Amino acid sequence: MLLKSIVEATMFLLFINGTTAKKNKTTPWPPVVKTSRKAFHRSVYEESGNLGYYSFSNIRYGRITNRFTAPAQLCTSIFRSCHRGNPSISRPTTSDDSVNDNPKCSQAIPHWKIENINKHEKKRENTSINSLIHIPLNEVEDCLFLDIMVPRKTWDQTHIHAKVKLAPVLVWIHGGGFTSGDKSLHKDPSPLLARGIELHKGGMIVVSINYRLGLFxxxxxxxxxxxxxxxxxxxxxxxxxxxxxNKFGGDRSRVTVIGxxxxxxxxxxxxxxxxxxxHFFPNLQPSSRRHREFPFRSAILQSPTFLPLIPSQSENTRAKVLAMASKISGRQIKSIKKLRKLPYDVLYAVNIAIVNNSSYGTFTFGPAVDHVKGAKSYVPDFPLRRLRAGIMAKDVAILLGRRKNEGNLSKTKHIASDSGFKAHLAxxxxxxxxxxxxxxxxxxxPKSDYDSFDHGEVNRSADALADLFVNxxxxxxxxxxxxxYGYFLDMASISQDQLLKRALFSDGGPYLDGFNTSFIFQNLQKKxxxxxxxxxxxxDTVDLKRYHEKSEVLLVTDEGLGGYIQDPNVKNRCHYWAEASYGGTSRGWS
Incomplete structure (x- = not known):
């Protein structure tokens, strides 16, 4: 036992020396954070403009030991090896804390989001065990990693000056239709970190996470x-x-999630x-915290989007998955047990094929009411129904935003009649x-509510799916x-994709779609x-008006922040979607 401790300490010192030996006098030594007896996380010092920050990349927060199950907690014992589980699961080929790679979860994109649809469809329709799609080396199943970015000023204040309070934390959960995306921010985070220091002397810490997608x-x-x-x-x-x-200088009682x-x-x-x-994570939080401690105190949600999946639809998708797995593998796959044992390249191809064939505006996979209900269910009912019943984390403060035309994503020119509208819903x-x-x-x-001379059927379909998916x-x-609190985006210059991300990491950049949007993004970023x-x-400090005062939301246009308006999203149609039983009872959808 003593020998193990000596070896561990020696390796830690060598690790630090190797990290800092090549640093010159003007560059700070990037810190190393120890989170357990086996986990040391090395940082890289980045500098952009007048801001320096430490980037802790690819920190493992969980493990995948079997497919289609809850994640396993980290193994921190130094006396025994961790159970790796299913040998068919693909894992990163480099060390967990490598700063040269960016492990991401398996990706897939629907055909309607791919520019050259015919080319990709032809490629995937002919998929077989002998001609599987090329898999990028960094797309793996065991992909549960996160990144942390800490401004140098924040690190120095929280680690050198003991009396300085820990910094607030912003956790980014990426989008991508639940089938694509990863923790990489793709843009320089320094504008966000710099603005955080400008508005709060202690700065803020940014965390970005991976999570399994699609079939996986x-x-x-x-x-x-x-x-x-x-x-x-x-x-x-x-x-x-x-x-x-807290080991990185963050205050766990001031965590905001954003997505x-x-x-x-x-x-x-x-x-x-x-x-x-x-039930799933018995040792998830420190033992000193009370049982019902929620993991964040505030949330920012831009266009919360998902398709409510009814149980029969989930069962239908499962059947398609098994059929596609049988086709690609060349043998009968009739159970989840057999599906779990397939090679990763086969499951990767199955995921690509199923997602690729998604109906226009959908992604096939996403959150679903748990097939096994009861005390072990994380999604026991649809969120609209739970909200209506008052079952939610009531103490969390939320900031909501949506666009004027959320349904544009679901518009398709193939809907030109009442029968086309019904077919799209079907x-x-x-x-x-x-x-x-x-x-x-x-x-x-009803058809009568839409002008037939102004793309009426297309707008009708877009309205229906926008209400269901977002509004x-x-x-x-x-x-x-x-x-x-709420805001409403009425901006002709803004595309549908990644609006919040552009605003969040705005640096006063170039024009977009012919409009100078930099000042708008910077003002929204400040909010x-x-x-x-x-x-x-x-x-008063937040500088926002509560929604419940007058049911008003902040208007954001191409000309800037335009004051408060009555919420344009007050629709009785939402009552239908909230009351619909979605197949949950005998009187509901079948």
């Missing part, structure tokens, strides 16, 4: 799988932040999830009975959370940071 993270519809594994990955990452962020699209949709599910962390809900589709067409979104989520979150940093210091 959101397969459901079978008693043999743990549904919503990707959400459980996120929950484990948030638990890791609670346990260790756009699927990232925001994920946050909505966490807000309405039951407290079952003790493709979106392939297992829903015809009379429900007819009811939506005749009562909820009603925003409406109910603002309505039922007691500390809620976001002030909310995440000062939300519990009072409304």
């Amino acid at each position: 993270g959101f397969l459901s519809g079978d008693y043999g799988v743990i549904s919503n594994a990707g959400l459980l990955d996120q929950r484990m990452a948030l638990g890791w932040v609670q346990s260790y962020i 756009e699209g699927a990232g925001a949709g994920s946050i909505m599910h966490h807000l309405t999830a039951p407290n079952i962390s003790s 493709r979106t809900f392939p297992t829903v009975a015809k009379h429900h589709i007819d009811y939506m067409s005749e009562k909820i979104y 009603c989520n925003v409406k109910y979150l603002l309505k039922y959370f007691r500390t809620s 976001l940071i002030r909310f995440s940093t000062f939300i519990w210091s009072g409304t």
